[in-house]
Amino acid sequence: MAEFKNMVLGFIGAGNMNGAILSGVLKQGIVMPDKVWLSNRHQEKLLPFAARGVHTTMDNTQVAIQADLIVVGVKPQMFPDVLPELAAHTVGKCVVSIAAGISTDTLRKALPGAMVVRAMPNIPLTVGVGATAVARSAEVPDTLFQSVQELFSAAGAVAVIKEDQMDDIINVNGSSPAWFFRMADVMVRRAIAVGIDSETALTLTAKTMEGSARLLLESGKTPEELCRQVCSPGGTTLASLSAFEEYDFDGLMLEAMDRCTKRSKELGK
Template sequence: MKLGFIGAGNMSGAILDGVLKGGLLQAEQLWVSNRHQDKLERFARLGVHTTTDNCRVAREADLVILGIKPQMFGEVLPQIADEVKGKGVLSISPGYSLAWLREQLPGCHVMRAMPNTPLLVGKGCTALAQKSGDVPEDLFEEVKAVFSSAGEVFVVPEDLIDAVIAIAGSSPAYFFRMADAMVQAGQALGLEPEQALRMAALTMEGSARMLLESGKTAGELARQVCSPGGTTLAALTAFDDHHFEGMVNEAMERCVRRSQELGK
């Protein structure tokens, strides 16, 4: 298989690194285009084919991943529409539906996925919208393999992709904000910033492992940390006073709304 990326940004880089590190494809099977040359340099150093011509990628690749922002779809899809006929095209963008993408790219096999940046460290979480009629099974399996090379893949009905963005696509930013706030507070309490960052990150990693491996719910695990009259309960009173669950719920609702707006 030859895999192409249009747009040499964060997500293309994360997916491509995963595919290379996971040994799924070799550099000579990969093509990347970007409108500005400078972004291509890091890819060229890996031995990947690079070009500023999106049509070249569309012509060379069997499967093309659209690694551009949703605002660029209107410009890029008409450019590549003829070249991708009969091939696979994967959108990783919020908003645009499979039905809309099929209208823009007639005769090609359109798919949708929602990955996240932890792909960069082989710990990605990617949702792939269920295969729709005209997509060959082997092509769909190839897309699954691309994302499985750097994490876990969930196949979901397309109408759940917005929910996935709220819980996995965008959520690395929620955790990074939480870590940043903890590091700042840790510093104010006298810890060295590097030490505070490492402590917060290790605790996040360990807590995530417990959630995945203990068989216990998040609520149960939180209760295990709380001693009666102790420090954790004192800390969590601030979560309650500031409506923590309400804030998270509202953040996820806003995320879904924005995805819906981007598709209009």
Template sequence: MDYVFGFIGAGNMATAIIKGLVGNSVVEPDKICVCDVDMDKAQHLSTEIGIEVVSEAEKLAEMCHIIVLAVKPQNYAEVLEQIKGTMTEEKVIVSIAAGISINYVREQLGMKCPVVRVMPNTPLLLGKGATAICPSENVSTRDFGIVKSMFSLNGTAEVVEEKHMNSIISVNGSSPAYIYMFAKAVVEYAKSQGIDENTALKLFCATLEGSAAMLMESGDDPDTLIGKVCSKGGTTIEAVNKLNENNFCETIKEAMDACTKRAEELGK
């Protein structure tokens, strides 16, 4: 076997994972190969990091022990069909697509190979990812440790039962978009009040970071922390009351439910 890791797909997520592996000395660049329908993209990644480019997914699967499927859910059936002929039950598949179950991968390949189902998020690109990870029952301790390190070296990685993997997407995978929407609204309001956009963005991002630290380190639950910011007759309680009037929390939950349902649809 020539390579340890093979990446089918050379997009942003694959790039982030590969840079984490090489940058943290988990593996040498010459033990990683990549293929992509866009050969220019794969070649660019090769030139930048020093990994090898393989022209076909089938050939990549034959040469690698851990195969990362970094393609869209809609392309899984095609890719799995391409690698089916060279897969063995000793090789490990890492699936990072929304809604794709361990059983789906196995059924498409026609074998009970080890599969690690993963849901990362885009802050992984900055080494600040939050990744949910779920191994099949036959992933070895060694292989699981290697796969988990691919994501824990780029942020936080938490093991989640597969029955929760569709729902967890709304918690970590898609939630950056909700936060960006919140930031957009805050900054737009600040601009309407004549406040410099960059100043408002810096202050709000620092507030997000500090608030996250309070949630993780203070020992208080969200309701307690909300109460500590609000005071009777003050400014914050007015804002919180307005959010409650507009069903802020319920709207977030409805959005998360829509996310989960879409993940379930993608897996069918």
């Protein structure tokens, strides 16, 4: 914490993810608002944070000049335009990329002299229960890397992985919330179709997903064991799971994960 107290944090981009990380940092009191700089192309995205006392600007260079630790939270396609703006001002500073597909080598070449970290957060950070995977490069000292972990832990869980696993981790925690939302959407629409009101359907679906996740984390049992626990011989759950087998649910999920990883690698080229 002491390391953080002496830092100025910078955020390039005020989208959902950077906004969630910054909100978590401010809520936890990790840094004071006057120790944070935030940039974005669109002024309206900056206004809520300016109202909280954060320094805001439409100039990315200004953030790079002012900050010691900089989180780059723009789309991968924007990196070729954004990184050159930062290069002259990031020597000896820590730059954290949260973009899919942008490798450590790419960051090092574009930002010579910077200490780079890759991170893959997810959208549940916006409600303080996100999951972020982080990978350090060799030049990042322990104390600085601990500060990066603290930054993301303000809004959820953090796991340290190897850099060469980043393209695959995105289908574990990065893109996967969309799969859960898609499943929930089908469940809610089916309930509404048979006369159950939408609020009840959404609440029961979401709380079931939430409770199942908590049970998975706290029970000490594997997903397979818990799945069997829900099933009774000849019961409704087994009947429903027969459709999963018939339509090759496992194959569908594996294909989705493979496509996710493939796209991450494409974005880095």
